[in-house]
Amino acid sequence: MAPLAMTTDELLTTTRAVRKRLDLSRPVERELVEECLALAVQAPTGRNRQRWDFVVVTDPARRAALADLYRLGLVRPRQQVAGTGLDRTAEDWPGRLRMAESARHLFDHLHEVPVLVVPCVRVEGRHETASHVGQANAWGSIVPATWQFMLAARSRGLGTAWTTPHLHYEREAAEVLGIPYETVMQAALIPLAHTIGTDFRPGPRVGTDRIAHWDTW
Template identity: 85%
Template sequence: MPQLDLTADQLLTTTRAVRRRLDLTRPVDRALVEECLALATQAPTGRNRQRWDFVVVTDPARRAALAGLYRLGLTHPRDPVARTGLDRTTEDTARRLRLAVSAQHLFDHLHEVPVLVVPCVRIEGRHELAGHVGQANTWGSILPAVWQFMLAARSRGLGTAWTTPHLHYEREAAELLGIPYETVAQAALVPLAHTLGTDFRPGPRVDTARITHWDTW
């Protein structure tokens, strides 16, 4: 499949979280996934240890079971986070409604997405994730690779979305996929599919002047 004709800036600004525009009927060629993974592993990683692993799930039964854990994580989270108050402006409400519709679509159809990718990082033990420094080092060794995977997917007409609800049931997902739970941490669940159209645009973002601090906060 030919790559999309995108400049580097276009690729960086139009790689969106795709939920409603994932093509649920078109298979994804294994070679495309492997190309994206090869580019992902060119990402920087702490001390160049390259601790990443990627579980690529295409089996329909396993996809359905993994989607079930994702839904369970949303409806019955084991570690619910307290919600903060929301800005009730018209623009904010409209944006959240659009997001809710998009999220509901993925909730309903995740099991139909042709490929589910679970990026993982090898750890010395669960204690490594207990402290702030350990967490920063660990996630800093997998997140850049996943983002490069998503960029590579976008350049090939594929859509992705970063999701984490299934991590409420990470141990069950590990048993499902044969992942050694004590020494391998799952970072996310990334649906992967061809997109319905390729005309994605930059998303609304806060002005950088509001979030940039020169020399001091």
């Protein structure tokens, strides 16, 4: 499949978290996934080491098991996740309601998504209690590689979304996928499917004047 005709800026501004517009009835060709992975491995790596892997899940039973753990992580999380602390105004509510509707759709249909991708990072020991620097080192390569995978997917008419609820049950997910839990940490669960249409627009974001700090906070 030839990449979509778009500029680099269009690719960067229209790679959305896709949930409702994932085509659940159309299989994803293995060649497309391999093309995306080939581009993902070209991402910059922290400490000049490629210590990450991607588990590509197409088996229906394993996809269903991961979807169950994703749902369990949402309805019965094992640990509380701190709030963002961001300012929320009444103007945010329409967007938040759309997000909730979109998230509900994925909650109901995740097991039907044709491909689930689990990016992983190899470690010498679990990092749950690592220092801030240790955490940054652990995730500093897999996150760019995964984002590069998601950009490559978008350029080929595929949709993705970064999700993490299944990590509340990471050990159980490791058992489903045969991942060595003590030495490999999962970073996310990425649904991957062709999109229903390819006409995505830039998302609503705050202006750079609200997030850019020049020389000092």
